[in-house]
Amino acid sequence: METAPVTLPSNETCLLSAKPRIAFFDFAGCEGDQLQIANLEEKLLDILAHVEVVSFREIKTGHADDYDIAFVEGSITRPEDEARLKDIRAKAKVLVALGACAAIGGINCLKNFMGEAFYREVVYGPQAGWYRTYAARPLSAVVPVDAEIPGCPIDRLEFARVVKELLLGRTPWLPDYPVCVECKMAGNICRYDLGKMCLGIVTRAGCGACCVTEGAHCWGCRGLFPSANLDAARQVMDNAGFDRRQVQDLMRFFLGDTRAGL
Amino acid sequence: MTAYTVQMEQLPGLFAAWSAQCQVHVPVALETGFYDFSPWRPGTEIAFEYDVAYNPLKRFFMPPREDMIVFDLETYTAKPVFAAPSILLFGVHPYDVKAVTQLDQLMESGSVDQNYFSRRDAAVIFAMTPLAVSDTAFWASVGADKVDQGFDLYWTKIGPGTFHVEIGSGRGEELLLAAGPLAPATAGSREAARKAQVRAKTLGASRSLRFDWRETPHVMGRSWNSSLWHRKAEKCLGCGSCNIVCPTCYCFDIREEVDEKLKAGHRFREWDGCMLNGFALVAGNHNFRPQASERYRHRYMRKGKYIFDKIGELGCVGCGRCVRACTSKIADPCEIFNALWEESRNEI
Amino acid sequence: MKSRTFSPYVPRPATLVSKSPLSDLVTLYEFVQDNGKNLAHKPGQFIMVSIYGVGEAPFSISSAPIKESNVFEIAVRKIGAVTKALSELPVGTKVGIRGPFGTSFPVHEFVGKDTLLVAGGLGYIPIRSLLHYQLRHRQEFGRISVLIGTRTPKDRIFTDQIEALAKGGDVEVLETVDMPDADWKGNVGVITTLLPKARVEPQNTHVAMIGPPVMYKFVLRQCREMGIASDRIWVSLERRMKCGLGKCGHCQINSLNACMDGPVFRYTDIERLEEAI
Numbered sequence A: 001m002e003t004a005p006v007t008l009p010s011n012e013t014c015l016l017s018a019k020p021r022i023a024f025f026d027f028a029g030c031e032g033d034q035l036q037i038a039n040l041e042e043k044l045l046d047i048l049a050h051v052e053v054v055s056f057r058e059i060k061t062g063h064a065d066d067y068d069i070a071f072v073e074g075s076i077t078r079p080e081d082e083a084r085l086k087d088i089r090a091k092a093k094v095l096v097a098l099g100a101c102a103a104i105g106g107i108n109c110l111k112n113f114m115g116e117a118f119y120r121e122v123v124y125g126p127q128a129g130w131y132r133t134y135a136a137r138p139l140s141a142v143v144p145v146d147a148e149i150p151g152c153p154i155d156r157l158e159f160a161r162v163v164k165e166l167l168l169g170r171t172p173w174l175p176d177y178p179v180c181v182e183c184k185m186a187g188n189i190c191r192y193d194l195g196k197m198c199l200g201i202v203t204r205a206g207c208g209a210c211c212v213t214e215g216a217h218c219w220g221c222r223g224l225f226p227s228a229n230l231d232a233a234r235q236v237m238d239n240a241g242f243d244r245r246q247v248q249d250l251m252r253f254f255l256g257d258t259r260a261g262l
Numbered sequence B: 001m002t003a004y005t006v007q008m009e010q011l012p013g014l015f016a017a018w019s020a021q022c023q024v025h026v027p028v029a030l031e032t033g034f035y036d037f038s039p040w041r042p043g044t045e046i047a048f049e050y051d052v053a054y055n056p057l058k059r060f061f062m063p064p065r066e067d068m069i070v071f072d073l074e075t076y077t078a079k080p081v082f083a084a085p086s087i088l089l090f091g092v093h094p095y096d097v098k099a100v101t102q103l104d105q106l107m108e109s110g111s112v113d114q115n116y117f118s119r120r121d122a123a124v125i126f127a128m129t130p131l132a133v134s135d136t137a138f139w140a141s142v143g144a145d146k147v148d149q150g151f152d153l154y155w156t157k158i159g160p161g162t163f164h165v166e167i168g169s170g171r172g173e174e175l176l177l178a179a180g181p182l183a184p185a186t187a188g189s190r191e192a193a194r195k196a197q198v199r200a201k202t203l204g205a206s207r208s209l210r211f212d213w214r215e216t217p218h219v220m221g222r223s224w225n226s227s228l229w230h231r232k233a234e235k236c237l238g239c240g241s242c243n244i245v246c247p248t249c250y251c252f253d254i255r256e257e258v259d260e261k262l263k264a265g266h267r268f269r270e271w272d273g274c275m276l277n278g279f280a281l282v283a284g285n286h287n288f289r290p291q292a293s294e295r296y297r298h299r300y301m302r303k304g305k306y307i308f309d310k311i312g313e314l315g316c317v318g319c320g321r322c323v324r325a326c327t328s329k330i331a332d333p334c335e336i337f338n339a340l341w342e343e344s345r346n347e348i
Numbered sequence C: 001m002k003s004r005t006f007s008p009y010v011p012r013p014a015t016l017v018s019k020s021p022l023s024d025l026v027t028l029y030e031f032v033q034d035n036g037k038n039l040a041h042k043p044g045q046f047i048m049v050s051i052y053g054v055g056e057a058p059f060s061i062s063s064a065p066i067k068e069s070n071v072f073e074i075a076v077r078k079i080g081a082v083t084k085a086l087s088e089l090p091v092g093t094k095v096g097i098r099g100p101f102g103t104s105f106p107v108h109e110f111v112g113k114d115t116l117l118v119a120g121g122l123g124y125i126p127i128r129s130l131l132h133y134q135l136r137h138r139q140e141f142g143r144i145s146v147l148i149g150t151r152t153p154k155d156r157i158f159t160d161q162i163e164a165l166a167k168g169g170d171v172e173v174l175e176t177v178d179m180p181d182a183d184w185k186g187n188v189g190v191i192t193t194l195l196p197k198a199r200v201e202p203q204n205t206h207v208a209m210i211g212p213p214v215m216y217k218f219v220l221r222q223c224r225e226m227g228i229a230s231d232r233i234w235v236s237l238e239r240r241m242k243c244g245l246g247k248c249g250h251c252q253i254n255s256l257n258a259c260m261d262g263p264v265f266r267y268t269d270i271e272r273l274e275e276a277i
């Protein structure tokens, strides 16, 4: 399968040689991804032996400004976020977008389809007037991103794998095929065979189709896979009896910033 | 061929004896109305009248993900990994048996796939004459309504509580007699079994190729430039479902992961499919099958021609799984082969 | 049940004994197997090289088979995961290897004949194995002509060896680049501009060619026009590969597998395959 369409900075730093310093940052998001990482527990400890964590709110306090790998969570929703993200980019050798919000804009982008006054009111209530916000967007809309760990929340085992790949000096691998592949491998009954809707047909695999396995359907939280055929997908949903509105709502849930947005 | 008659009442004793030796898998009805193979336990209700198992049985011989080697980063040595779980598949329909024998041939030729045969040799297959056919299947028209090899036993239900069981191997006979002696088949039971098999063929003929399946490679040979490929592939999601559910598809990717201590790791293979965009993509972004239509065509060429060129059999056993699995409803080999035959029949 | 111990998927350890840059992105690597055995490959074959934790990838063997030496060479362009990891390996470290795999150039058929070797870009890497074999058994072969095309002068590899060869006069060497730089004094143009300049006797010539996918069609047409019979042309075709054993399906060219039926094909065997050229 194709490797992620990004390459590591070509400065020949073999990350293994030194103990790379890693830092975590968050923008507009729920920190659910950092929680997933904290949940790695034993595996986390083994991995942490190879790195130095200089900033990670979920498990430690304090912060340093000198790091090799930056894991950045959350979407960019305010103009002033940009400067902070650019600063992180300038300091980090490798910048990894962590979770759907950072990688694809994710759920934050729902607001991009609402009137500004409306979402400001929803988000900030009476203080609405105090904040400057703009359309939510993924990190890659502002700075180059070296690797992505998509998902809402991220799959902690995928996080562990990506860190190990970075430690081995490798560009992290991302599946370039849709969730259906993993869903079939898992032996699930397709949601379309049950008269339900599912975005597995356009969404990047890597989660093992966990939502389908657990009885739900795919919401698209890992973003589109590179060669997703959206026209065909819409037709599938149409033929399955779902109207434009239903399809639109589902597609906007996570995919608002991608080309899937209607 | 040696054959016995087995009564329904004798089955619990037999299943108990078998499951003491191996993991027995049987067709069962799922809550969703579909059928699939599931581990047998005392009390499991066997779906004798199942139409098709939702998932392909290849997973028993080539699991979706399988470790091939474990390696040590410090000594730079590697060791093979072999798994050989003892399993018994009870009630496998002939087309699925045929798919397994096809995999056997392909895994045997050239370099023998040791991982596959490690599992395969540890498995016992009890075939069963179908009593129902799914609405997407067309196995009767591709010569897969009956098999004469690839099974250890071949069961045919010849009455409400009676089976005619043909012996396919010594191991099969041993297992059949594991709970005590059985009545040998009579001329009457043989005739009843033959009729049941004819009934299966008629049953399976509800969807059919419109021509002799042996002509398929010629039909495909004439169809490289058909406009059908483009027409259909426009709707293709590139989801690979038609590959993944196919009992005769065996392509795989190889990847690896190290442990958290970065000292050792494992290399595994995972199901892959020629319908996925990255299948023929190489470093530097050159894709040897860049168009969806080329990938779409390749799958049918494999099923209808290339596999035939290799082993003299159609690469499709007509199980109909891909027909159902394709949410775009474009993956039906029966429809495509018929359409291409229609298109090109005057060109012979 | 017979218990299994052998798996063709298990690499053997080999040690990197030397490494030297050939161009900005291409490096020559010399290995010896830790088991002390000769690789015993044939020109045109490839091996799978493993860097544990990163992956495995196919590379043509670039050295000639030599009984007296267990060292073998590959030349690799840094382009992805495995190739980047290789480029970072210090001398003395180990890799895993499987193979040699695949078909080779039928050198016995070339005996007593003239040979025309056509190498586009990295295609010179496997061609070099054949050429060096021929040079070691020089008296067995007739005229040898080598045509080499690269994109730019900076992409040329094995330049010293090739220049020495050209000076030696024993082998006809013609080089061209698609895009010259200020210092380039040689031929400019795609590789097909060289063929008319080569002194070949079509009736007595065998051709071996390897290059980027776009190259074959044009060179083959030229060969045909010159009257070189198709059954005397060998092409080496590369595809995505994972297993090297004819199983994983990635390398399919219509009904053939590039890893087992190829990479070296007699042109007449693939002429009618739509996916080959």
Ligand SMILES: Cc1cc2nc3c(=O)[nH]c(=O)nc-3n(C[C@H](O)[C@H](O)[C@H](O)COP(=O)(O)OP(=O)(O)OC[C@H]3O[C@@H](n4cnc5c(N)ncnc54)[C@H](O)[C@@H]3O)c2cc1C
Pocket (backbone or CB within 6 Å): A001, A003, B281, B282, B283, B284, C046, C055, C056, C057, C058, C059, C060, C061, C074, C075, C076, C077, C078, C079, C080, C081, C082, C083, C084, C122, C125, C126, C237, C238, C239, C240, C241, C242, C263
């Ligand atoms: C028979 C053969 C001989 C080759 N000889 C040479 C050589 O002498 N020198 C050289 O520099 N390159 C050669 N290549 C190409 C080389 O194999 C690829 O550049 C290499 O696989 C890229 O691996 P990667 O992990 O760095 O790239 P990634 O893009 O990270 O690829 C990941 C994996 O995909 C597969 N893959 C990707 N590209 C190719 C490809 N072009 N061919 C086959 N598999 C691929 C491999 O399994 C690889 O490990 C040869 C290819 C083949 C098929």
Ligand code: SF4
Pocket (backbone or CB within 6 Å): A179, A180, A181, A183, A184, A188, A189, A190, A191, A192, A198, A199, A200, A201, A209, A212, A218, B241, B327
């Ligand atoms: S349930 Fe969803 S992910 Fe699974 S196969 Fe069907 S469409 Fe694909």
Ligand code: SF4
Pocket (backbone or CB within 6 Å): A151, A152, A179, A200, A203, A204, A207, A208, A209, A210, A211, A212, A217, A218, A219, A220, A221, A222, A223
């Ligand atoms: S199944 Fe879909 S929604 Fe669920 S985790 Fe996977 S990509 Fe996200």
Ligand code: SF4
Pocket (backbone or CB within 6 Å): B242, B245, B246, B247, B248, B249, B303, B315, B316, B317, B318, B319, B320, B321, B322, B323, B333
């Ligand atoms: S191609 Fe379709 S019908 Fe034929 S064997 Fe495969 S899944 Fe069954």
Ligand code: SF4
Pocket (backbone or CB within 6 Å): B243, B246, B248, B249, B250, B251, B272, B273, B274, B275, B298, B299, B302, B303, C249, C252
């Ligand atoms: S049809 Fe495609 S996926 Fe299936 S075995 Fe053939 S090449 Fe592989």
Ligand code: SF4
Pocket (backbone or CB within 6 Å): B235, B236, B237, B238, B239, B240, B241, B242, B243, B275, B325, B326, B327, B328, B329, B330, B331
């Ligand atoms: S299942 Fe249908 S949509 Fe998916 S790859 Fe196959 S033909 Fe295309």
Ligand code: FES
Pocket (backbone or CB within 6 Å): C240, C241, C242, C243, C244, C245, C246, C247, C248, C249, C250, C251, C252, C257, C258, C259, C260
């Ligand atoms: S590389 Fe796997 S079949 Fe050729």
